[in-house]
Amino acid sequence: MKKLRLGAISFDHPHQHGWVQAARDLPMVELVAAAEPVREQWAAARSALPDSTLLLESIAELLARDDIDAVTICSANVCHREHAAAALRAGKHVFLEKPIATNVADATALLELAAATNRILIPAYPCRFDPRAADAKWRIDAGQIGTVLAMHATNHLQKTPVGWFIDPELSGGGTIMDHIVHGIDLMRWIGGREVAEIYAEAGTLARPELRVDDVAMLLTTFEGGVVGSCDPSWDRPLKSTNWGDVSLRILGSEGALEFDLTGQFLTRTLETGPAAGVRKVQFGDSMNELLMREFAEALLEDRTPAVTDRDGWRGVACIEAAYESACAHRAVKVAGLPGD
Amino acid sequence: MKWVGLVGDRRRAEREAAYRELPGFELVSTGADLLDVSGPEPGPEPGLLAEVAVALVDGKQAVVHAPPVEWAGELLSLSEDHGERLIVARPARWDPRVEALRAELDAGETGAPAAIRVIRLGSPATTLAELEWFALDALAALGGAVGRVFCRRSALRGEAEDQALSVVRFRSGAIGYAEAGNAYPVAAARTLIEVTGSAGMLEYDSLAAPNRLFADGLEVLEEEYLDPPLQRELRGLLAERDSDTGALLALAAATARVNGGAEAVEV
Numbered sequence A: 001m002k003k004l005r006l007g008a009i010s011f012d013h014p015h016q017h018g019w020v021q022a023a024r025d026l027p028m029v030e031l032v033a034a035a036e037p038v039r040e041q042w043a044a045a046r047s048a049l050p051d052s053t054l055l056l057e058s059i060a061e062l063l064a065r066d067d068i069d070a071v072t073i074c075s076a077n078v079c080h081r082e083h084a085a086a087a088l089r090a091g092k093h094v095f096l097e098k099p100i101a102t103n104v105a106d107a108t109a110l111l112e113l114a115a116a117t118n119r120i121l122i123p124a125y126p127c128r129f130d131p132r133a134a135d136a137k138w139r140i141d142a143g144q145i146g147t148v149l150a151m152h153a154t155n156h157l158q159k160t161p162v163g164w165f166i167d168p169e170l171s172g173g174g175t176i177m178d179h180i181v182h183g184i185d186l187m188r189w190i191g192g193r194e195v196a197e198i199y200a201e202a203g204t205l206a207r208p209e210l211r212v213d214d215v216a217m218l219l220t221t222f223e224g225g226v227v228g229s230c231d232p233s234w235d236r237p238l239k240s241t242n243w244g245d246v247s248l249r250i251l252g253s254e255g256a257l258e259f260d261l262t263g264q265f266l267t268r269t270l271e272t273g274p275a276a277g278v279r280k281v282q283f284g285d286s287m288n289e290l291l292m293r294e295f296a297e298a299l300l301e302d303r304t305p306a307v308t309d310r311d312g313w314r315g316v317a318c319i320e321a322a323y324e325s326a327c328a329h330r331a332v333k334v335a336g337l338p339g340d
Numbered sequence B: 001m002k003w004v005g006l007v008g009d010r011r012r013a014e015r016e017a018a019y020r021e022l023p024g025f026e027l028v029s030t031g032a033d034l035l036d037v038s039g040p041e042p043g044p045e046p047g048l049l050a051e052v053a054v055a056l057v058d059g060k061q062a063v064v065h066a067p068p069v070e071w072a073g074e075l076l077s078l079s080e081d082h083g084e085r086l087i088v089a090r091p092a093r094w095d096p097r098v099e100a101l102r103a104e105l106d107a108g109e110t111g112a113p114a115a116i117r118v119i120r121l122g123s124p125a126t127t128l129a130e131l132e133w134f135a136l137d138a139l140a141a142l143g144g145a146v147g148r149v150f151c152r153r154s155a156l157r158g159e160a161e162d163q164a165l166s167v168v169r170f171r172s173g174a175i176g177y178a179e180a181g182n183a184y185p186v187a188a189a190r191t192l193i194e195v196t197g198s199a200g201m202l203e204y205d206s207l208a209a210p211n212r213l214f215a216d217g218l219e220v221l222e223e224e225y226l227d228p229p230l231q232r233e234l235r236g237l238l239a240e241r242d243s244d245t246g247a248l249l250a251l252a253a254a255t256a257r258v259n260g261g262a263e264a265v266e267v
Helices: A015-025 A039-048 A059-064 A077-089 A104-117 A131-141 A175-191 A287-300 A309-328 B010-019 B048-057 B069-081 B096-107 B128-143 B229-238 B245-258
Strands: A004-009 A029-035 A054-056 A070-073 A093-096 A121-123 A148-154 A195-203 A215-222 A227-231 A247-252 A255-260 A265-270 A277-282 B034-037 B061-065 B086-089 B113-121 B146-154 B163-170 B175-181 B190-197 B200-205 B212-215 B217-220
Touching: A004 A015, A004 A059, A004 A287, A015 A029, A015 A039, A015 A070, A015 A287, A029 A059, A039 A054, A054 A059, A059 A077, A070 A077, A077 A093, A077 A104, A093 A287, A104 A121, A104 A309, A121 A309, A131 A175, A131 A247, A131 A255, A148 A175, A175 A195, A175 A215, A175 A227, A175 A247, A175 A309, A195 A309, A195 B146, A195 B163, A195 B175, A215 A309, A215 B113, A215 B146, A215 B163, A215 B175, A227 B163, A227 B175, B034 B048, B034 B229, B048 B061, B048 B069, B061 B229, B069 B086, B069 B128, B069 B245, B086 B128, B086 B229, B086 B245, B096 B128, B096 B190, B096 B200, B113 B128, B128 B146, B128 B163, B128 B175, B128 B190, B128 B245, B146 B245, B163 B245
Parallel strands: A004 A029, A004 A070, A029 A054, A070 A093, A093 A121, A148 A227, B034 B061, B061 B086, B113 B175
Antiparallel strands: A148 A247, A195 A215, A215 A227, A247 A255, A265 A277, B113 B190, B146 B163, B163 B175, B190 B200, B212 B217
């Protein structure tokens, strides 16, 4: 079997563990090497990797290898442009943690470089690969709720972000930077239209000691007049029974449809022990694995993947518009993709 | 308290009496202590705003049922001119769910509110105004004074507005969200109120409550109370208790002023 030979760059973002696990679980992917420049993160990285996978300190050394076709990049947000550009110039395809950049200028530069080097760059947007999201898309395309009129997305998170996530010099921002892209991408994809305008309020409220926004609310207007909202807040208590949610409510002319990608769970209640209390235990398909499979199969079959760098760029454009709106207290038009 | 008559025409008097299962209504313009302004659907008629003004000038009290939000500015002026003798039904603050949430917030264990979200969805059998007043009043009751609001109102299914989305910034700094919509299927009717704070979270979701009617499809039922919020609200008005109507009307008037514009409006 022809295999995609993969490298993993940086474990700054814990999602790298999910991508590594997905790669390990897929027969068409071979995890060749990983690069982690931060020595303090080596133990965690090593524990995630198969024994046969090399762990290197140098990203340049990993990119220089000719036995690697593609890389996953999970460095801090502000490093995305540098690391992704280096990978593209080295001839590697790129699987890039979201957001693909912290501003539109950097996102545009990455799109141009991917085109110039004839490499594929995809954003780590796994949600649309979840079977429930795919089923919702199918039902809406089949006209089961008529024409889409309104869409409301949430992607809440417990008050867990620490480290570089809450350092604005490394993250580029807080909950808007980190968490609007999944809801926005689901609405764009399922609704079949782009975000035209955003109004946003944002603040540091759930954990007032932070230096980045942790609560936000966006009102979104899509092309064609469809309206909606997106709530990306990191405001769920640490004692919550779930880590957060990824939900979508869609109103159509003939009905309504809603789902929560974290809604497949058992409820576990323990009397004693370190996990005492009530906890939701999720089950079902891994959307991480489904996204990694799509990335690998698209490359092996020499086709365009179902999610592209253009989707990543539009997420960044919405982030930039939301932050501008939150500062100006007015609705802001979302930038259009250059060339569209 | 008893009904003494109705302002309007004979046909309307008969219709209203039948709706309220009363033997009949007299046509009156004076003689009542309390003016109860409502219309069967889709809410009070425009001429009734003048009747409210006349009643207040005459020293009466008035309750206006789910008026168009565009009336809020005029109602606010009337309220300011005549003290606390005017209320708008149905304020959510008299709802036991909101009262329970308010009590929890006052107890302080959940810390300072960070975000307050109120989603109130119904079918076309309900008026948008009724849902929107509830959502805005719940926000005001739980979050206090509002500094700034942005609003988008839409006519999704026809020419009449059937969705109102508001994002507010409370003077405390907390962020609020009010969503009202009456374009939903009966089974999708929902009341969700959620408050996250610096030390915890409170939530009520009617979809999580076990009140369901399985008949011709699924219907999520409203909570029922022996002493309905509207009755308690009216008793509060008659007892001249502070209903905080001014704050609600100021918020509603601000959402109406946004009116499709790009700028948020100060309250």
